[in-house]
Amino acid sequence: xxxxxxxxxxxxxxxxxxxxxxxxxxxxxxxxxxxxxxxxxxxxxxxxxxxxxxxxxxxxxxxxxxxxxxxxxxxxxxxxxxxxxxxxxxxxxxxxxxxxxxxxxxxxxxxxxxxxxxxxxxxxxxxxxxxxxxxxxxxxxxxxxxxxxxxxxxxxxxxxxxxxxxxxxxxxxxxxxxxxxxxxxxxxxxxxxxxxxxxxxxxxxxxxxxxxxxxxxxxxxxxxxxxxxxxxxxxxxxxxxxxxxxxxxxxxxxxxxxxxxxxxxxxxxxxxxxxxxxxxxxxxxxxxxxxxxxxxxxxxxxxxxxxxxxxxxxxxxxxxxxxxxxxxxxxxxxxxxxxxxxxxxxxxxxxxxxxxxxxxxxxxxxxxxxxxx
Numbered sequence: 001x002x003x004x005x006x007x008x009x010x011x012x013x014x015x016x017x018x019x020x021x022x023x024x025x026x027x028x029x030x031x032x033x034x035x036x037x038x039x040x041x042x043x044x045x046x047x048x049x050x051x052x053x054x055x056x057x058x059x060x061x062x063x064x065x066x067x068x069x070x071x072x073x074x075x076x077x078x079x080x081x082x083x084x085x086x087x088x089x090x091x092x093x094x095x096x097x098x099x100x101x102x103x104x105x106x107x108x109x110x111x112x113x114x115x116x117x118x119x120x121x122x123x124x125x126x127x128x129x130x131x132x133x134x135x136x137x138x139x140x141x142x143x144x145x146x147x148x149x150x151x152x153x154x155x156x157x158x159x160x161x162x163x164x165x166x167x168x169x170x171x172x173x174x175x176x177x178x179x180x181x182x183x184x185x186x187x188x189x190x191x192x193x194x195x196x197x198x199x200x201x202x203x204x205x206x207x208x209x210x211x212x213x214x215x216x217x218x219x220x221x222x223x224x225x226x227x228x229x230x231x232x233x234x235x236x237x238x239x240x241x242x243x244x245x246x247x248x249x250x251x252x253x254x255x256x257x258x259x260x261x262x263x264x265x266x267x268x269x270x271x272x273x274x275x276x277x278x279x280x281x282x283x284x285x286x287x288x289x290x291x292x293x294x295x296x297x298x299x300x301x302x303x304x305x306x307x308x309x310x311x312x313x314x315x316x317x318x319x320x321x322x323x324x325x326x327x328x329x330x331x332x333x334x335x336x337x338x339x340x341x342x343x344x345x346x347x348x349x350x351x352x353x354x355x356x357x358x359x360x361x362x363x364x365x366x367x368x369x370x371x372x373x
Contacts, residue, residue, distance in 0.1 A: 002158065002160055004162070006227065006234065011161055011166070015047055026083075027054055027075050029084070030056070031087035035127075038166040044086070056071050056094075059071065063093050063094045063097055072101055076102065083120055083122045085125065088178070089130065089181070092134060094139075096150075096155045097150065100152060101115070103118055113150045122159070126162055128167065130181040131181055131237070132240060136240060156241075164230050167226050177265050179264070179324065183236075183268075184249065185239065186239065187248075188240070188248060189244075189245075191298050192244060192246050193289070194242070196242055200298075202236070205232075214320070215323050215324060218323075248274055249267055250348045253348075261335065268321055268328065275314040278357050286358075330371045341365065344361060
């Protein structure tokens with residue numbers, strides 16, 4: 001059971017957690033610049049009175065195995081007993097990876113993703129509203145251009161403090177990218193073949209909350225919209241923790257790796273395509289054991305939430321992307337045909353199986369390549 005707190009100024013709750021642990025020796029995993037620009041560093045230094053705090057922040061935006069090894073070595077030599085992650089999804093993933101592999105040797109030539117791991121108190125403080133990583137039990141790591149996912153229930157952070165005051169310093173584009181990631185997770189968890197009654201409840205509430213607050217967050221940046229996006233993102237994380245990501249996320253990682261496009265923007269490139277594709281579901285191409293009628297019902301619910309017909313859902317999502325400033329033009333985004341081919345050829349096929357309609361990968365590649373001049 002997680003302890004989750006969401007409100008402006010929530011970081012003050014860290015004082016209570018410290019007071020409950022007399023031997024509090026924190027190991028901070030933070031963003032590089034965001035730790036300072038968000039205001040987290042200033043707040044933390046007032047709350048946690050340490051002479052020589054240990055921070056780990058020098059790692060790439062997409063956690064690499066070499067960075068994970070560096071983090072583990074620092075953690076093991078620190079005598080720390082609490083991990084505090086402060087940042088976005090990559091920061092939270094790095095903290096989880098350090099916990100996961102801390103007592104295991106990592107070999108680049110033989111990556112193990114089914115290990116047991118020691119329970120370590122993890123206090124998670126997200127500085128973005130998007131990844132939902134604070135409420136998932138898995139993390140992503142790269143070895144070269146290959147992505148690996150690890151999963152273990154012990155990786156679910158025990159305490160989550162979402163202080164929305166830390167979210168205000170992001171640019172509009174950063175907020176849009178984070179919001180688009182949360183939006184994609186709410187959609188994918190809803191149509192996932194692994195969805196349950198509980199995960200769909202989270203998904204529907206997440207989609208409704210994000211859809212109604214994301215435009216205001218970008219246009220006005222009101223306090224209410226920041227709080228609502230934090231709530232929506234967390235709900236989407238809870239949903240994806242059960243249902244797991246599907247095709248759009250599977251393809252997005254390659255685009256991010258080969259083109260440098262932020263993850264939330266990359267996954268947005270694929271959502272409209274798969275929304276159009278799912279509308280073609282029938283008894284012959286359905287990948288969900290519950291049948292095509294079940295999938296059709298999901299699309300009808302999704303359409304009702306965002307206020308459009310099932311036939312127009314992809315176009316309606318595109319309009320939202322335009323409204324929040326996310327271009328879907330592959331030429332404008334400087335995504336090469338080579339990046340598309342590498343993305344398609346290296347996609348995680350297990351994640352494709354979570355999508356409820358059988359996928360014609362060749363058709364998707366041709367569809368994307370035609371858009372590049």
